[in-house]
Structures are given as structure tokens and as C-alpha cells.
């Protein structure tokens with residue numbers, strides 16, 4: 404499973420990239436707003452920090468305007484992935500970009516039919532939003548499972564990028580269901596390593612090691 408980080412905070416991305424566990428980055432207009440910096444400057448900096456796909460989202464509503472924005476964004480770096488909304492105009496733009504060999508991430512997916520359309524439009528990634536479905540009492544994980552089955556039935560190559568992840572359990576459950584990628588907020592990604600028994604065990608190993616009076620080097 405690939406791990407993307409869902410943020411436009413370059414300090415966080417730098418720290419996580421140094422772990423060697425990061426396969427890409429996703430951003431959206433809200434995350435750019437939170438970063439408080441010019442979009443193209445932030446995206447360029449992120450593309451320098453990670454080799455994998457960096458999703459940059461268009462904000463136009465109509466296909467040709469989306470494609471014009473996509474041209475601006477793809478000029479920033481080779482690893483730009485164009486994020487498009489799950490609308491008919493977004494799918495039309497997705498088809499054009501896919502045919503040109505540009506990576507695409509179709510976002511704001513809340514149904515299996517929407518995911519089917521994105522795969523037919525040649526999307527590189529489909530982003531089902533788990534947390535926002537959970538927020539309205541619909542099980543977001545059921546959507547991941549449905550999309551996995553549909554994509555496997557027809558051997559679609561579109562990768563399932565589980566988004567709107569809120570908890571460490573979301574990551575584990577998406578991995579169990581066969582999502583190809585999880586895009587995870589920095590704090591949740593860092594929390595994955597933590598287990599109280601690991602901390603307790605390490606503490607006791609270190610205390611016993613100190614008693615031996617030895618050193619390895």
C-alpha cells in the first residue's frame with residue numbers, strides 16, 4: 404500500500420519524506436488556504452521534496468478551463484498529478500489528460516458509480532472520501548470495498564486512493580480491503596507507529612541493557 408500525505412504544509416512533508424515511507428502528496432484548495440501561501444510556489448516546493456505524485460487541484464468548473472489550469476500546473480514539475488472534481492466536466496478533462504499521459508486524481512468520490520465513471524475516464528487515481536461519508540452515518544469503508552470489487556471485475560487500472568482518512572483504524576481497514584493508496588493527514592501518519600507495549604518494552608530493554616554496563620560500539 405502506498406502512503407501519501409494529505410497536506411500542503413512543507414515542513415510536515417519534509418519531515419515525513421525523511422522517513423522514506425512517503426510515496427506522494429495530495430493537496431486541495433482548503434489545504435492550500437490553510438498553508439497561507441501562493442499555490443504554485445507551495446506545489447513547486449512539494450514537488451522538490453518528494454519523487455512520487457503530487458496532486459494539485461484545478462478550480463475551474465468547465466472542461467476547457469480545467470485543461471488550461473492543468474497546463475499551468477503540469478508545467479511546475481514532472482511529478483504533478485492533476486486533481487479533478489467528480490463532475491461530467493471533470494471526467495471530460497480527465498479523459499483528455501489521461502490520453503495525453505498526464506496523471507490524474509478524480510476527487511470528491513462518494514459512490515461506486517462515480518468511481519466506475521472515473522475508471523472509464525482513464526483516471527490514474529480515484530479518491531473516495533471515507534471520513535466525510537462516516538460524518539453522515541454512511542460507512543465509508545463499504546465504498547472502498549465496492550470499488551475494489553468493481554475495479555477487479557473489469558481489471559481497471561485506476562488506483563483506489565482512500566481519502567478523508569481520520570484515524571489509524573481507517574488506514575488498517577483500507578489496507579485490509581485492498582485500497583492501493585491511503586492519503587493520510589500528518590498527525591495520523593505519525594500515530595501509526597505508536598503502540599504502548601512497544602514503548603513499555605523498549606523502556607524495559609533499555610533499563611536492562613544499562614545494567615549490563617556494555618556498549619555495542
Ligand code: G3P
Pocket residue numbers: 409429430431532534535566567568586
Ligand atoms: O484531500 C481530500 C481529503 O483527504 C479531505 O479530507 O478530512 O477534509 O474530509 P477531509
